[in-house]
Amino acid sequence: MPYSCRAGVCGSCKAIMLEGSCEYPSNPPLALSAGELAQHAILPCQAVATSDMLLRAREVTSVEDIARRQLSVMVVEKWTLASGVIGLRLVPAPGERRLLRLPGQYLDVVLDDGQHRPFSIANGPQDDGMIELHVRHVNGGEFTSWVDGKLQVGDRLRIEGPLGTFVPREDSERPMIFMAGGTGFAPVKAIVEHFIGLGSRRPIDVYWGARSAADLYLRPLAERWAASTQNVRFHAVISGADVAAGERPGLVHEAVLADHPDLSGHDLYMSGPPPMIDAGHRLFMEAGLPEERLYYDSFDYAPEVLARIITGRAGFTGF
Ligand SMILES: Cc1cc2nc3c(=O)[nH]c(=O)nc-3n(C[C@H](O)[C@H](O)[C@H](O)COP(=O)(O)OP(=O)(O)OC[C@H]3O[C@@H](n4cnc5c(N)ncnc54)[C@H](O)[C@@H]3O)c2cc1C
Ligand code: FES
CATH class of the missing domain: 2.40.30.10 (Translation factors)
Incomplete structure (x- = not known):
């Protein structure tokens, strides 16, 4: 099953409990909204079964x-x-x-x-x-x-x-969008290089956001992908005040949505800071992206560190 943070905060492992019961003895399922909890969504990275369970979950067989x-x-x-x-x-x-x-x-x-x-x-x-x-x-x-x-x-x-399960999905011919924030560029680099190495003809749009141009630490590499591969485009997005020609101002997910207001025909990969992942998750689905075609790693702190930080907050005991 997909997973990323293993701490109950990113939501990538979300599944629906069709039968059974569970509890959350460690971290509460912070990634689930009240509506999702009411629809019996669970986070298998934290849930402990208290009976046999029947789940509807996504699988990443690769x-x-x-x-x-x-x-x-x-x-x-x-x-x-x-x-x-x-x-x-x-x-x-x-x-x-x-x-x-x-x-x-x-x-x-x-x-x-x-x-x-x-x-x-x-x-x-x-x-x-x-x-x-x-x-x-x-x-x-x-x-x-x-x-x-x-x-x-x-x-x-x-x-x-x-x-982790943030890996290339090759069973699709859809255009791909990659969105990275800061060092979220690291796994995006590995996956984009994989598709370029395969000679994939699928359109690839890479958006990389940071506060300043100096933080886009491998920008020449991303620009080389775009210059040497016909189907790859690169977009530098700067959230700070100094925006030069050829750069986009604002937040990186805003640039994605400005170019692609309808995401229903895309596969979207994103990785980086949790606020960027949260905003992307919510807004990209509103733009028509099916949840099963949104792949992401949220750069949260380690599960044990998050558990220490979360300790003391209001507890959630389970269904
Ligand atoms: C799937 C995944 C992939 C990632 N990939 C990358 C990557 O490629 N590059 C990258 O840069 N990052 C990445 N990250 C994030 C990275 O793991 C964290 O930044 C890193 O673990 C921080 O480690 P640390 O030991 O320096 O900080 P930690 O010691 O874990 O502390 C983190 C912060 O929490 C605070 N803190 C610690 N304990 C407490 C407490 N009890 N109460 C309150 N505050 C506390 C600290 O002061 C600090 O500000 C990734 C995260 C995930 C989940
Ligand atoms: S919430 Fe389960 S992996 Fe992040």
């Missing part, structure tokens, strides 16, 4: 045969992509096998105390197992502050993966 595992990787490159965004290249440590995965999936970095931190993989599978990450430094964040200040080339990390 990821089901790839086993998740842990391995040790070595940092072979660390560089600055933009202010507050660090690029990392990782290879399997000596004696380790490469991670089998699909473009767009993410991994968890496993910290020394067992906590996990999710990061999307910015490149498709490589023969040498190389993994590229784009890490935004979060103020007060334990892991990303350490990456920013202390992590060095030659250091080892423990990772677990592959995770």
Whole structure:
């Protein structure tokens, strides 16, 4: 089944409970509206069955045969992509096998105390197992502050993966729209490069939004896709005040909707900050996009961190 945050906040795992009952002993199902709860929508990433259940759920069959595992990787490159965004290249440590995965999936970095931190993989599978990450430094964040200040080339990390269902859907001839916010460009890059590599003739519109042009840290790459591939178009969207010629002002989902007021014939992929994902989810469905053709990863904090933040809010005990 599709999933992203594993914390009850993004809604990508939503299913309908046709029979049975469940409860939410950990996080409440914050991603569900009162209307959805009344229609017996549940979030399988948090729900615990209290009886046999019958669910109506979407499946992502392409990821089901790839086993998740842990391995040790070595940092072979660390560089600055933009202010507050660090690029990392990782290879399997000596004696380790490469991670089998699909473009767009993410991994968890496993910290020394067992906590996990999710990061999307910015490149498709490589023969040498190389993994590229784009890490935004979060103020007060334990892991990303350490990456920013202390992590060095030659250091080892423990990772677990592959995770997630934000992967290419090849069973369609529909035009595709990709929408990325900030480092949400990482998995979009992997999936777009996959479709370009396949020689797909489907129209591809890539929208990348950030506060300033300097934050679009791989813009020349996206512009090269558009220049060298007839069916690819790239749109730089700037929400801050300094908007230059060739850039679009405003929020990235607004630019998508201005160009495509009717989304009923598209497949749409989006990844990035939770507010962008929430707005896109709501407004794209209002523009006619069927929910089963909206694929997304919401860049929430790690499930255990969200659980700590959510603790203390009003509890939800279940049906
Ligand atoms: C599927 C997925 C893919 C992702 N991919 C990417 C990616 O490619 N690139 C990227 O940059 N990000 C990505 N993210 C987001 C990334 O995982 C987080 O930014 C990262 O986990 C932050 O880790 P940290 O240890 O630095 O911060 P954390 O230590 O997790 O802290 C996060 C924030 O919460 C605050 N906080 C922590 N504990 C508490 C508490 N008890 N009460 C109140 N506040 C608290 C901290 O001060 C900080 O501001 C992804 C997320 C998901 C779910
Ligand atoms: S709400 Fe279940 S995966 Fe995000």
